[in-house]
Amino acid sequence: xxxxxxxxxxxxxxxxxxxxxxxxxxxxxxxxxxxxxxxxxxxxxxxxxxxxxxxxxxxxxxxxxxxxxxxxxxxxxxxxxxxxxxxxxxxxxxxxxxxxxxxxxxxxxxxxxxxxxxxxxxxxxxxxxxxxxxxxxxxxxxxxxxxxxxxxxxxxxxxxxxxxxxxxxxxxxxxxxxxxxxxxxxxxxxxxxxxxxxx
Amino acid sequence: xxxxxxxxxxxxxxxxxxxxxxxxxxxxxxxxxxxxxxxxxxxxxxxxxxxxxxxxxxxxxxxxxxxxxxxxxxxxxxxxxxxxxxxxxxxxxxxxxxxxxxxxxxxxxxxxxxxxxxxxxxxxxxxxxxxxxxxxxxxxxxxxxxxxxxxxxxxxxxxxxxxxxxxxxxxxxxxxxxxxxxxxxxxxxxxxxxxxxxxxxxxxxxxxxxxxxxxxxxxxxxxxxxxxxxxxxxxxxxxxxxxxxxxxxxxxxxxx
Numbered sequence: 001x002x003x004x005x006x007x008x009x010x011x012x013x014x015x016x017x018x019x020x021x022x023x024x025x026x027x028x029x030x031x032x033x034x035x036x037x038x039x040x041x042x043x044x045x046x047x048x049x050x051x052x053x054x055x056x057x058x059x060x061x062x063x064x065x066x067x068x069x070x071x072x073x074x075x076x077x078x079x080x081x082x083x084x085x086x087x088x089x090x091x092x093x094x095x096x097x098x099x100x101x102x103x104x105x106x107x108x109x110x111x112x113x114x115x116x117x118x119x120x121x122x123x124x125x126x127x128x129x130x131x132x133x134x135x136x137x138x139x140x141x142x143x144x145x146x147x148x149x150x151x152x153x154x155x156x157x158x159x160x161x162x163x164x165x166x167x168x169x170x171x172x173x174x175x176x177x178x179x180x181x182x183x184x185x186x187x188x189x190x191x192x193x194x195x196x197x198x199x
Numbered sequence: 200x201x202x203x204x205x206x207x208x209x210x211x212x213x214x215x216x217x218x219x220x221x222x223x224x225x226x227x228x229x230x231x232x233x234x235x236x237x238x239x240x241x242x243x244x245x246x247x248x249x250x251x252x253x254x255x256x257x258x259x260x261x262x263x264x265x266x267x268x269x270x271x272x273x274x275x276x277x278x279x280x281x282x283x284x285x286x287x288x289x290x291x292x293x294x295x296x297x298x299x300x301x302x303x304x305x306x307x308x309x310x311x312x313x314x315x316x317x318x319x320x321x322x323x324x325x326x327x328x329x330x331x332x333x334x335x336x337x338x339x340x341x342x343x344x345x346x347x348x349x350x351x352x353x354x355x356x357x358x359x360x361x362x363x364x365x366x367x368x369x370x371x372x373x374x375x376x377x378x379x380x381x382x383x384x385x386x387x388x389x390x391x392x393x394x395x396x397x398x399x400x401x402x403x404x405x406x407x408x409x410x411x412x413x414x415x416x417x418x419x420x421x422x423x424x425x426x427x428x429x430x431x432x433x434x435x436x437x438x439x440x441x442x443x444x445x446x447x448x449x450x451x452x453x454x455x
Binding site: 019022023026027030031034035038039044048051052055056059133134137138140141152156157162174177178180181183184185186187188189191192 | 214215217218221246248249250251252253254256257258259260261262263265266269270272273274276277278
């Protein structure tokens with residue numbers, strides 16, 4: 001059975017009051033939602049809380065899901081993204097997040113953005129697949145502006161297509177592609193100073 | 200981005216095709232024009248390189264494992280169902296017997312309690328409580344072996360109750376009988392003893408002259424009896440012999 005059909009069937013059973021169907025939905029989607037939350041928030045604790053919030057909201061609004069309007073995963077990702085935006089506003093991360101879109105301050109002129117990412121590890125050739133690399137990339141990801149970060153996460157980490165991302169972010173596909181390209185380039189620039197040998 | 204024209208492609212057109220090029224879905228004349236523009240444009244060439252590098256970096260990010268209890272917490276927060284079976288692997292859930300399920304449930308209930316009990320402060324408290332109880336039982340003469348051998352059947356308990364009640368009543372009756380005997384004997388002594396003459400009052404002046412250091416006669420007497428009390432009867436040094444009738448003698452023997 002196709003994933004979308006299976007999800008639709010599970011949703012129908014959930015709406016009918018089948019607790020086992022809801023449990024299966026949670027089992028199937030908790031991993032993906034947790035990863036989106038973790039990559040965006042950058043904290044395991046925040047990601048766990050946000051994932052729970054996503055499922056609570058999903059549980060309450062499951063009746064409003066319309067199969068004709070889009071895939072279930074797109075609907076779930078939209079809920080996740082909205083909660084992430086709310087979380088972002090609450091935690092005021094936008095004040096701490098630097099982006100290429102914003103003009104650098106006087107203090108930042110003296111120290112480029114890429115220099116503020118610490119280089120803890122040895123050469124990347126030896127540990128390209130190590131956990132340290134992952135943590136460094138994750139830290140660089142946190143430095144991206146929210147618009148670029150969410151577009152990159154949805155595309156490169158969750159394998160959503162451009163149309164689905166456009167639906168989730170409520171922007172045209174061209175804007176989605178532009179944000180993804182700018183996000184990737186920004187990330188590369190941030191990591192360039194750290195791993196010159198690889199670049 | 201400046202709308203420069205290089206090799207038949209503008210920079211904004213290059214930007215629109217960049218994602219498709221990185222996804223390797225660009226082909227034909229468009230792909231050739233795209234590559235040619237990237238080689239000649241000072242802005243789009245580095246952008247392509249950086250975007251490719253960023254994509255490679257992101258590919259190195261592996262999927263993170265969610266916390267173990269995430270599903271359990273979600274289900275508890277939404278449906279309120281605290282499903283213990285979620286802690287076990289999904290394959291084992293269907294094959295687990297009732298005994299395994301009972302054991303899992305017991306481990307879930309007992310483990311947190313036992314983890315608390317294993318703390319040193321609780322172990323010390325339990326040790327002190329056991330020590331105090333042992334001392335209390337030893338001092339009160341209670342032996343656990345007696346308790347172990349005790350017959351706790353309802354009929355035996357009922358019989359023990361009646362036996363104990365009987366002993367108490369018998370003890371009470373015996374005490375009552377002894378008091379009655381003592382009372383009768385006292386009455387008999389009073390009845391058989393003639394009245395003792397009242398002692399003469401000594402002169403206060405004479406008593407005050409006694410400087411021998413020996414106690415007064417008054418001090419040698421019973422302190423509970425004062426001078427003002429009247430002596431109803433007293434036993435003389437040679438009491439008269441009283442002879443009873445044969446019936447009275449038999450009654451006295453029975454009472455004693």
